[in-house]
Amino acid sequence: MARTRNTVRPSGAIPPWPVAAPVAALIALPGGAAAGALLTGGVLELLDIGDGGGGAYLIGGALGLWITWWPFVRAVRTHCLWAWTGALVAAALVAPTVVLASGESVRAVWSAPHDTQTGVSAVGSWYDDDGVVVRVRADGATAFRVDDGGVAWRWSPPGRETICTLSRRTSEGIGVLGHTTDGGSCSVATALDLGTGREVWRSAMAPADHILEEQVPDLIAVTGETVVLPEARGWRAVRLSDGKDRWRAASEKGCTPLLSDSDGNTMVTVDACGERAAPAVATYAGHDGRRLSRGHVPAVGTPQFLTVLAADPLTLWVHEHDLRGTRAVLRYDERGDVRGTLQTDGLTGEIRILPGLPKSYLKVLEARPVRSAAVVGDTLVAAEVRPGDRQWVSSGNKPGYQSTRGRVSGFSLTSGARLWSIDTDDEIEGVIRHEDEVWAISGDKLTAVSPRTGLRTHEVATRETDTRFPADLWILGSGGYALVHADGGSAAPVTVLR
Template sequence: MKSRLVRSLLSGNTLLALLGGATALLAAEYVYLAFDTLTFDDNAACGSDAQIGCPSGGWTTALLAVLFGIVAIASFSILAARLRTPRDGVGAGWPHSRWTRLTAGVLGAALAYSPGYSAFLELRGPVPVQPMAASWSVTANDPPSVGTSAAWPNGSTVVRVRQDGFAAAYRTADGTQAWSATAPERTMVCAAADQPAAGIGLLGYQRTGGTCTTVVAIDLTTGHTLWQHEDPSANWSDIDTIALTDGLAVLRTPAGVQALDPRTGQPRWLHPSDSGCAPTAVAADANQVAAVEYCADPKNDELGRAALVTLAPQDGTQRWQSALPTETPLDTVGFVSVDPLVLAVDEHDTRGTHALLSFTADGKSLATIPTTAPSTVIATLPSTDSHGLGSAAVYPVVVAGNTVICEAATPDDDVAHDLVGYSRTDGHQLWARQLNGDLAGLTETDGGPMAIEYFEVPPGKGGTVKYYAETERVDPVTGAASTQTVYTKAAESGQGWFGAVGGRYVLVNASGTATAGLPAVLAFPVR
């Protein structure tokens, strides 16, 4: 009895049933998958550069479905013929072994399903991701040469300020406009505080043909101008020239660091600079005001020294000063973080300091992270024409605990495709990871650091270029990604603004021109 069962299982008929069941299942599976691939909705987010790419391998899958079908038909035809023609008792045993053949066919189908689907995924490429649709969006109506100068959250609204001085607040619940305001005639926005405070935003204005000599405070609840401060000797058009925190507006002036009352504009205190010195960048939070001061060499204007100083926000008293490792003028300097203190320095000297510098709370130098290397270039600060985009701005660098997370590119590529994490305490590289798309930048949210990538997909069935954004949370310790979400019509190259406001994620594009086909502001459900 036992030997008869073994012979039955190993017989050609059983193997034919096994083969027939497997190929029949594969044929049916590949017919469905080929149809699904070849009729894929081109309106979904896909593209050759994205992991969420358009499906491929459709015709190969269809051909394999036909071949599997032929093999299945042939296997079952041969099996049926053999069972109708008894040979050496094989056919005669059919009534007693039909359950063996049936079981073999079902087993073959079951065994073939998983590897068949895995093989299909290899043929097809990345699995498509349907992008999240916007809950609402603001129609792109910007003039061609005008983009976003500032974007600030305020309660359940988000405020966008254009470079031409037009400002509007949008309710995050439905996108309706709460208020709008315009700058004086022939006035452009030339500076913006990185973050709002107590419902106030700080802007710099300049008239056509003039310099950035005016600072105004905007009530973000009404859009009204609270006060205006003029200084003909100042120029606030650079990065980190004005800052705002609860109870204090801080300005970089030729005389020193000036503090004003944020609601009235009345002077609070002035920290004067030494003769031949002037602040080049300022930043502030509730606990301290920080500034970089540069002192030119009186005998050689191509040489000079720079220092980082911190001041008490109550009265401007200097707490400490730390010399920076520079000897020539600073082409670019700005604050990546105030608490903890991380500074980006780009010295004029080609062989000078081009690095991120971190400090302890009492001013001791911690780490130097070079931003240029033979194979990697690290972006440190947003460009001057797209800075001041709010407290959740998309920037090239964020600090998360003891990790400095940077976007990186190769020297011959002006778009970053990599993330690199460095230790804030000693500067060594912790991890590096390549991204799916082009990196727009990084932002710090309540849930941790988040990378914003963008995809520009060539025209498909609709005949127009499509834009998508993908966000992914980044583990600062390992660099691993989680909670990836794709958003439709929501991204472009360049820094923008992204953050959670009023129970939604809000994205403000750096440009919202009609020619780009992108809304200026979009809101999405929080997942």
């Protein structure tokens, strides 16, 4: 008679399941995925890399293991090799996914010492590919070496003069700024070698009789080897390298210079033509002064805001104080006629060209204002503000806080249609064009998008670095980013991130 062996299972032992080996591998997958998330999140937190989301994966992985440990152990007891294989495969798939999802991040390599002079803010900045970031205050300019943050040079205007305008662009390692005394209109232009801080040349320019109500206009335009400066009856182009005259462009009768800008090889000038007359706009070839187009700005007198967003094709932002006035981005044709109009004030929201609070603009970096819009080809990429983006949240006895959100949108300058829109976790504080991408500053993120499709090409966490406006953003040729703050007391004046 055969004997039957009775197996006594220890109390609390986990019995196997009557399942096939592949099924045991499938049962072990969730446990392996949770373990992979736990371990990878822990490594990210330990090494302090990624966008700071490693802690969430660490907690999520621990919670997942707590939920899946029972079926995982039963699967191991059933078919040990198959179960462990399934778990390892799941962990191997989850780990790189967590690393990729954690995103890019940068940290401060160096920060310039805080300003000690209270009430003196930066009015603009420049970046030179040779390796310096220049922060310009009203009382002078300081160049910081990108590599180590050391001061490369300092420059101050003569006597008690103050800096009142900067060229928006630099060329051949030279930037041009304007300065004046007693807070009056800019009357002197000085070209600086950005590598050494040496004055290349100095030239008189006519003070502007008309100023925009809430915006310091771009008075000095630089493109290639040409600089355009205002004079009494029009515009004077000088050679960038030595300040010698190249060509002149007379203003229309009854008009005086208001602002200028450049893009590529094209110069744009805008003249004020009286309190009730439309400003005149013209474009010129930078190298020889040949007039390319002439037109007018659809406004009555000098508008509240007027900005050149692109020179070729000519694109202007006009915002009149009058409620029924022009508030739009205008695209001109090659003759100087308006061929596209994109309204910036709409029923569903507002297209922002300058950063600031809802329905108001921030007067910062006044000599070279930060913008929250850029033009690439036929597309305007700009911050779009909608009702409810900024809300006060209060719950019971807990302290209240302000909730903010934002978005960057792309618009066709031909049809005016919205092409795409992406949401951000915070308000948009600045938008710049860099090569074929557009970068946006938003909270603790730097986001690059394709202007054609709106797809995010980069999303970089700045990790504990203050990016709140007002700040200039520069994409460094050597890799990394430079932030230049207007208020150098509450934040570092210049910070390089890598």
